Amino acid sequence: MEETARVISDGDEVLLYVNEKKSWIVKVEKEKKFHTHRGIVDLGQAIGQPYGIELMTTMGAAMRVLPADYLDHLERIMRKTQVIYPKDTALITMLANIKSGSRVVECGTGSGALTSYMATHVSPSGKIFTYEIREDFQANAKKNLEKLKLSEYVEFKLKDIMTGIDEKEVDAVVLDMATPWQVVGIAYNALRFGGRIVSFSPTINQVEKTVEELRKSGYVNVKALELIMRTYKVKLNETRPDMVMVGHTGYIVSARRC
Numbered sequence: 001m002e003e004t005a006r007v008i009s010d011g012d013e014v015l016l017y018v019n020e021k022k023s024w025i026v027k028v029e030k031e032k033k034f035h036t037h038r039g040i041v042d043l044g045q046a047i048g049q050p051y052g053i054e055l056m057t058t059m060g061a062a063m064r065v066l067p068a069d070y071l072d073h074l075e076r077i078m079r080k081t082q083v084i085y086p087k088d089t090a091l092i093t094m095l096a097n098i099k100s101g102s103r104v105v106e107c108g109t110g111s112g113a114l115t116s117y118m119a120t121h122v123s124p125s126g127k128i129f130t131y132e133i134r135e136d137f138q139a140n141a142k143k144n145l146e147k148l149k150l151s152e153y154v155e156f157k158l159k160d161i162m163t164g165i166d167e168k169e170v171d172a173v174v175l176d177m178a179t180p181w182q183v184v185g186i187a188y189n190a191l192r193f194g195g196r197i198v199s200f201s202p203t204i205n206q207v208e209k210t211v212e213e214l215r216k217s218g219y220v221n222v223k224a225l226e227l228i229m230r231t232y233k234v235k236l237n238e239t240r241p242d243m244v245m246v247g248h249t250g251y252i253v254s255a256r257r258c
Contacts (some may be wrong), residue, residue: 006049006050006051006067007049007050007101008028008046008048008049008050008051008053008065008197009028009045009047009048010028010029010030010047010048012026012027012028012067013025013026013028013029013030013068013099014026014027014028014046014051014065014066014067014068014253015065015066015067015068015072015240016034016041016063016064016065017061017063017064017065017066018038018062018064020103023072023204024036025068025072025073025076027043028043028044028045028046028047029043029218030047031044032044036057036061038057038059038061038063039057039058039059039060039061040052040057040058041055041056041057041058041063042055046065049065051065051066051067052065052066053065056167070116070120070148073147073148073213074113074116074117074148077111077112077113077116077144077147077148081120083110083111083114084113084114084176084200084249084250085111085229085246085249087227087229087246087249088200088227088250088252089113089114089117090117091115091120091227091252092174092198092200092252093117093118094208095116095196095198095254096171096172096174096196096197096198096254097171097172098118098126098171098172099121099122099126100121100122100123100124100125101122101125101126102121102122102126102171102172103122103126103127103129103167103169103170103171104118104122104126104127104128104129104130104140104170104171104172104173104174104188105129105130105131105132105161105165105167105170105172105173105174105187106129106130106173106174106175106176107130107132107161107173107174107175107176107177107183108130108131108132108133108134108139108161108176108177108210109130109131109132109138109141109156110137110141110176111137111140111141111142111144111186112130112141112142112144112145112174113144114174115128115130115141115145115154116144116145116148116150118174119145119150119154120150122153123150123153124153126153127153127154127155128153128154128155129154129155129157129166129167129170130154130156130157131157131160131161132156132157132158132159133159133160134157135158138156138158141156142156143186146209149244152255153203161177161183161186162182162183162247164186165186165187165189165190167190168186168189168190169190169191169192170190170191170192170195170199171191171192171195172191172195172196172197173187173190173191173195173196173197173198174197174198174199174200175187175197175198175199175200176199176200177199178206179206179209180199180201180206180210180253181209181210181212181213183193184197184210184213184214184217184219185213185217186203187257188217188218188219188257191257192257193257193258194256194257194258195256195257196255196256196257197214197219197254197255197256197257198212198252198253198254199252199253199254200250200251200252201250201251201253202249202250202251203251204251206251207224207251207253211224211253214253214255218257218258219255219256219257219258220255220256220258221254221255221256222253222254222255223253223254223255224251224252224253225251226248226250226251226252226253227249227252228245228246228248229245229246229249230242230245230246231245231246235254
């Protein structure tokens with residue numbers, strides 16, 4: 001059976017794609033014009049057309065119209081803090097065994113990038129309880145989650161997690177903070193039996209302290225790892241690794257409560 005092409009409607013958010021380095025998220029509206037350095041494009045022309053069409057600007061540049069998705073929006077969120085790289089975000093979410101219906105405690109919220117990715121996994125029936133001590137960081141994260149249409153799966157808590165975790169019997173605790181070892185015992189009391197704890201740290205000194213504290217506190221399956229990613233320049237007869245690569249971004253420590 002042939003798939004019916006999805007049609008662009010008035011009010012849709014779309015991605016105007018030029019190339020890997022240049023694209024824009026815009027809202028399609030009748031008679032709306034979008035100005036770029038490549039010319040002006042009439043967005044109203046897209047209404048009623050199938051996704052994948054090309055719109056031409058007044059300067060003759062072609063822009064392909066794609067549906068804007070979560071990853072498109074994530075690349076454009078407001079960042080007041082350094083966000084965790086996607087390669088680490090995905091692995092953290094897997095190691096914490098986060099899935100639909102999971103109840104997850106996070107500290108700290110930062111710009112909400114990791115929060116948002118975990119929220120896509122716990123929906124529609126789970127919840128992320130994210131702790132942050134900086135009110136300005138939390139306010140920015142709230143705006144980002146609202147833009148991503150994921151705020152309903154997140155409860156924001158302006159609280160120092162060192163004073164305790166309010167939630168009990170949670171499925172996972174995820175830590176992105178300077179002193180994760182100080183929360184290991186607090187997390188133990190909040191986790192359900194078999195629940196998982198995962199922390200992200202930029203230095204090996206933090207890893208050593210966290211792993212030692214996990215072992216002392218009775219956690220099992222304690223692991224420490226680092227994920228290195230290398231991209232490739234792919235061209236016929238010229239394929240090779242890119243000259244610039246994403247090297248060290250941070251260490252990930254994971255364990256299980258028993």
